[in-house]
Amino acid sequence: MLSYTRNILDSLKTSIAGMRITLRNLRRPHTTVQYPEEQLTLPAGYRGIHTLDQDICIYCFQCSRICPVDCIEMDAERIEKKFLSWKQFTVDYNKCLFCDLCIEVCPKDCIHMDRREGSAKFALITDDRATLNLDLLAYRGLSEADQKNVAKVRAEAAAKAAAAQASAKEAGGAQAPPAG
Amino acid sequence: MDLMAVAAADGAGATMAWTALLGLAVALGFITVWTMFAVWLERKASADFQSRLGPMYVGRFHGWLQTVADSIKLAFKEDIIPAESDRTMFCIAPAIAFCGAFAALIAIPAAAGWQIVDLDLGVFFIVAISSIGTIGVIMAGWSSNNKWSLLGAMREAAQLVSYEIPVSLALLVPVLVTGSLRLGDIVAFQSAPFGQDPGLLYFTRHGSLLLYSPWTLVAALVYFTASLAECKRAPFDLPEAESELVSGFHTEYSGLRFSFFFLEEYTMMFVVSAIFVLVFLGGWQPLAPLPLCIDLGDGLLAKGVYVAVFLVKCVLVLWVQIWLRWTLPRLRVDQVMTMGYKYLTPIAIVALMLAALYCYHGIRYIPGIV
Numbered sequence: 001m002l003s004y005t006r007n008i009l010d011s012l013k014t015s016i017a018g019m020r021i022t023l024r025n026l027r028r029p030h031t032t033v034q035y036p037e038e039q040l041t042l043p044a045g046y047r048g049i050h051t052l053d054q055d056i057c058i059y060c061f062q063c064s065r066i067c068p069v070d071c072i073e074m075d076a077e078r079i080e081k082k083f084l085s086w087k088q089f090t091v092d093y094n095k096c097l098f099c100d101l102c103i104e105v106c107p108k109d110c111i112h113m114d115r116r117e118g119s120a121k122f123a124l125i126t127d128d129r130a131t132l133n134l135d136l137l138a139y140r141g142l143s144e145a146d147q148k149n150v151a152k153v154r155a156e157a158a159a160k161a162a163a164a165q166a167s168a169k170e171a172g173g174a175q176a177p178p179a180g
Numbered sequence: 181m182d183l184m185a186v187a188a189a190d191g192a193g194a195t196m197a198w199t200a201l202l203g204l205a206v207a208l209g210f211i212t213v214w215t216m217f218a219v220w221l222e223r224k225a226s227a228d229f230q231s232r233l234g235p236m237y238v239g240r241f242h243g244w245l246q247t248v249a250d251s252i253k254l255a256f257k258e259d260i261i262p263a264e265s266d267r268t269m270f271c272i273a274p275a276i277a278f279c280g281a282f283a284a285l286i287a288i289p290a291a292a293g294w295q296i297v298d299l300d301l302g303v304f305f306i307v308a309i310s311s312i313g314t315i316g317v318i319m320a321g322w323s324s325n326n327k328w329s330l331l332g333a334m335r336e337a338a339q340l341v342s343y344e345i346p347v348s349l350a351l352l353v354p355v356l357v358t359g360s361l362r363l364g365d366i367v368a369f370q371s372a373p374f375g376q377d378p379g380l381l382y383f384t385r386h387g388s389l390l391l392y393s394p395w396t397l398v399a400a401l402v403y404f405t406a407s408l409a410e411c412k413r414a415p416f417d418l419p420e421a422e423s424e425l426v427s428g429f430h431t432e433y434s435g436l437r438f439s440f441f442f443l444e445e446y447t448m449m450f451v452v453s454a455i456f457v458l459v460f461l462g463g464w465q466p467l468a469p470l471p472l473c474i475d476l477g478d479g480l481l482a483k484g485v486y487v488a489v490f491l492v493k494c495v496l497v498l499w500v501q502i503w504l505r506w507t508l509p510r511l512r513v514d515q516v517m518t519m520g521y522k523y524l525t526p527i528a529i530v531a532l533m534l535a536a537l538y539c540y541h542g543i544r545y546i547p548g549i550v
Contacts, residue, residue: 029231030232034236
């Protein structure tokens with residue numbers, strides 16, 4: 001009889017205790033982040049999709065060489081020995097490990113996995129693997145500043161060449177009469 | 181506004197048929213809206229209890245059209261009938277299960293005199309007709325030609341049948357106290373005025389049967405618990421849990437047939453909540469279970485207010501049912517049977533005996549006062 005009444009009282013007590021817990025949980029705010037309208041706040045060291053600061057890159061190949069899975073392909077042409085005309089900078093996200101080595105090794109700090117502002121991009125949704133070979137270039141060929149620079153250098157070179165030719169002509173003309 | 185009485189007084193059979201159809205339309209329309217609301221409330225309330233959001237997308241405001249979308253999805257699903265199943269029984273079972281719960285709606289008043297049929301046997305009729313759903317469950321389990329469905333159906337039927345007893349016994353206590361099986365009379369008992377000239381706002385003698393006496397309080401708790409088992413809900417949802425884990429009686433059902441079982445569950449929840457509100461919580465009185473009563477008269481607006489209050493109270497009881505579901509772990513089948521036969525039934529019998537002693541042999545529990 002005693003255990004019977006104890007059972008009844010226990011069941012009532014535990015039910016009410018449980019319901020209090022659930023009720024307390026009612027007052028807690030929800031933890032859902034309604035993606036994609038809201039974004040998760042990513043931690044500071046989060047490694048997302050790369051961004052390349054194309055103007056700073058010196059085409060040293062360090063990132064491509066250190067990549068453990070060889071997923072960085074880059075191709076550019078040096079114009080006037082100094083300026084880069086970009087053709088390709090792709091990272092193959094089929095292979096990329098997000099290991100951070102290419103960021104660590106870059107001497108000019110021009111490649112990032114965009115964790116600087118906590119805005120790292122992590123959505124790689126596709127139904128075709130070929131589209132995961134992402135091109136990071138913002139523009140192809142020379143940058144606008146570089147185009148002006150190249151033009152300036154070429155103009156200076158042309159001017160120098162013209163001046164040299166003119167002086168060579170003079171020098172050549174001065175030399176000419178003794179032969180005749 | 182008792183439709184059938186009006187029709188009967190009129191005498192013409194055709195009028196009775198038309199009013200029956202009107203009543204059916206009202207009940208069907210109401211239960212469809214109720215199910216959509218109840219499913220939405222369940223999803224949102226369970227999400228709130230679990231620190232998440234629930235439906236947010238379908239319908240701009242917190243996904244209130246989610247159930248509509250789900251019903252349309254269910255309607256478009258393929259209708260699969262197992263190869264070796266008993267086709268007739270398979271097709272009829274969900275209808276019987278739903279109709280058992282649905283037929284109880286005709287005796288439930290939403291305001292004074294506003295019901296489809298004013299039955300003198302209200303309580304008895306509701307308990308009896310809602311037990312027809314059990315047959316639907318057994319038919320569904322048998323005709324699925326699936327041993328797991330059959331086992332689930334047998335357990336389910338055992339649970340449903342066992343808990344009819346405490347439900348009926350617990351409902352007998354207010355019947356004894358009030359002296360009538362009619363639901364309207366039970367509500368009127370609870371809002372009976374204390375003094376002679378009740379004004380707009382007056383003290384009632386009773387307020388609600390919940391707080392009337394110890395045995396009605398015990399009967400209310402027993403009824404609430406047993407009715408959860410009748411709805412196959414909260415800690416007594418072992419048959420449904422089976423369907424999550426292995427299978428249950430409605431495992432072979434898909435699409436529109438499954439939605440019938442779904443409708444049946446939420447219809448039973450409404451019936452159970454409505455009975456609890458009417459019998460124990462003072463029905464459509466706004467301030468019940470407090471012993472205060474507002475008499476708004478008989479106008480249409482007053483009846484509208486009463487209906488609104490009744491529905492709000494039903495929703496509150498529904499919310500408590502949802503709260504219990506997401507708090508308590510599931511009971512094992514032997515625990516379910518133990519609770520039904522060894523705890524709820526004896527407690528209900530004791531409450532009934534005390535009520536009988538009080539009502540008919542004058543034993544007072546506060547001598548001289550009540």
